[in-house]
Amino acid sequence: MNLSDSQAIATREFGPISRTDIVRYQGASGDFNPIHHDIEFAKSAGFEDVFVVGMLIAGYLATFASDLVGVEFINKFKIRFQAQTWPGDLIICSAKIISTQPQSNGNQTQVTLELIAKNQSGVLAATAQADAQISKDSPLLSAK
Amino acid sequence: MTQDNPAYTFSMQVDYGKYLEFAAATGFKPKPEEEKPVVPPTFLATAEAWLPPRTWPAGEILGFDLKRSLHGEQEFIFHKPIRVGDRLAGRIWLESTFSKTGSRGGEMRFSIWVTDFDDESGNSVAQSKMTIVETGSEK
Numbered sequence: 687m688n689l690s691d692s693q694a695i696a697t698r699e700f701g702p703i704s705r706t707d708i709v710r711y712q713g714a715s716g717d718f719n720p721i722h723h724d725i726e727f728a729k730s731a732g733f734e735d736v737f738v739v740g741m742l743i744a745g746y747l748a749t750f751a752s753d754l755v756g757v758e759f760i761n762k763f764k765i766r767f768q769a770q771t772w773p774g775d776l777i778i779c780s781a782k783i784i785s786t787q788p789q790s791n792g793n794q795t796q797v798t799l800e801l802i803a804k805n806q807s808g809v810l811a812a813t814a815q816a817d818a819q820i821s822k823d824s825p826l827l828s829a830k
Numbered sequence: 831m832t833q834d835n836p837a838y839t840f841s842m843q844v845d846y847g848k849y850l851e852f853a854a855a856t857g858f859k860p861k862p863e864e865e866k867p868v869v870p871p872t873f874l875a876t877a878e879a880w881l882p883p884r885t886w887p888a889g890e891i892l893g894f895d896l897k898r899s900l901h902g903e904q905e906f907i908f909h910k911p912i913r914v915g916d917r918l919a920g921r922i923w924l925e926s927t928f929s930k931t932g933s934r935g936g937e938m939r940f941s942i943w944v945t946d947f948d949d950e951s952g953n954s955v956a957q958s959k960m961t962i963v964e965t966g967s968e969k
Contacts, residue, residue, distance in 0.1 A: 700857055707855070714848070714855040716879025719896065731897035740901045741875050745856030748871035752858065757911075763871040764905040816871070 694780040695826070696754055700746040701776045703738055708773065711742040737770040743777060743812050747801045750779045751816035754799065755826060762817035768810045776806040784815075786827060795822045833946070836921035837887055842880040844869060844916040852876060866913040874906055874958050877920055877945060887922060888941050894964040902940070903961040910955050918947045918955065925959070936966015 701707070708722050717739060720727040728736045744765045751760060771777065785798040801814040820826065852873055853860040861867040878885070888894040912918070925942040932938040940963050947956040 711855040714851045715875045716877075716881075717875065718884070721897070727897075741872060741904065742856065744872045744875075744904060745852075745858070745870065749856050749858040752870060757870060758868040760871050761908050762906065764903070766903045767901055 694782055696750075697778065697780045698750045698753075699776060699778050702774050703742070703771065703777065705736070705773050708736065708738055708742065711739055711745065715739075715741060717741065735772060737772055738775065740765075740767040740812070743767070743771060743803050744814070746777055747779055747803055747812065747814045748816070750781065751799055751801060751814075751818075754781060755797065755816065755818040755820055755824075759818040759820050760816055761819060763814065764816075765812050765814040767812050769805075771805050771809075771811045775811075777803050777811065778806065779803050783826070788822065789819065793822055794819050795824070795827060797824075797827070833921070833923050833944070836923040836946075837891055838881060838885065838920075838922040840877065840880045840920045840922075842877055842918050842920060844873075844912060844914050844918065846914050848876055848879070849873070849914050866915045868911040868913055871906055871908075872904075873912065874945070874947065874956060875904075877947075877958070880920070887924070887943055888962040888964070891924065892927060892939070892941055894939065894941070894962065895967075898967065899962055899964045901960065902963040903959075905959040907957045907959075908955070909953075912947075912956060916955075917950050919950075919952075921946045921948075932966040934966065938966055939964040 712718055722736050722739045725736055748763055780802055782800045784800045787796040796819050799816045803811045805811055850860055858870045922945045925944045927941040930938050943960045945958040949955045
């Protein structure tokens with residue numbers, strides 16, 4: 687993904703992620719992989735501690751994107767996990783507009799946001815993309 | 831196993847309680863003023879809760895070791911917004927599987943799992959695509 691062309695239009699911070707946050711997400715999603723809450727299991731798999739469920743980071747980035755463009759307009763969300771994050775980590779998110787495409791109906795623009803999540807040390811945790819079809823008059827588009 | 835011959839089928843109801851619970855877990859501001867609010871973009875991850883407990887296709891079908899497996903990528907495509915109150919039918923199938931040699935040696939196995947979601951009229955409303963990676967056994 688190309689990070690160079692435009693400035694971040696917004697940033698947002700989530701966390702620090704507690705063990706309770708991890709368990710709350712696992713309960714909400716139904717993903718009970720023990721590697722995210724059972725420290726003995728995590729150690730038996732060679733990790734020092736439990737690590738954060740990737741889909742919780744995805745959830746944060748999706749919330750961030752939803753607040754920027756409107757949840758009902760998002761037609762695609764894609765994430766690539768880059769590094770594990772750990773209990774106590776902050777998740778620092780930023781968003782850029784990487785493409786805009788006017789639609790043939792004249793009133794709408796298909797916009798692609800690039801989203802990145804880093805921890806407090808600057809380690810890249812995930813890169814994501816959200817596509818949305820929004821009004822061509824959206825203030826977001828003049829922010830580019 | 832193909833799109834027409836899925837590994838698992840399930841049905842799910844997008845209920846309001848799960849919407850609130852998922853919103854609280856991901857910092858999403860729910861919209862209780864709306865009768866049928868649109869769910870957050872990664873909400874379909876909750877399909878897992880509608881499968882039998884401990885269902886894990888990569889382990890059951892490909893023999894991936896859970897302790898060495900990671901979630902590499904995840905994608906959701908929406909043909910229309912998913913709303914509270916929707917009833918969805920899901921089909922999970924294996925799109926592809928392949929291997930690579932990892933940077934520290936050892937074989938890394940990849941598998942891409944697709945879930946197709948249809949509405950009650952049988953129209954496709956969303957698709958989820960999950961990449962699961964099993965890292966090499968040399969740690």
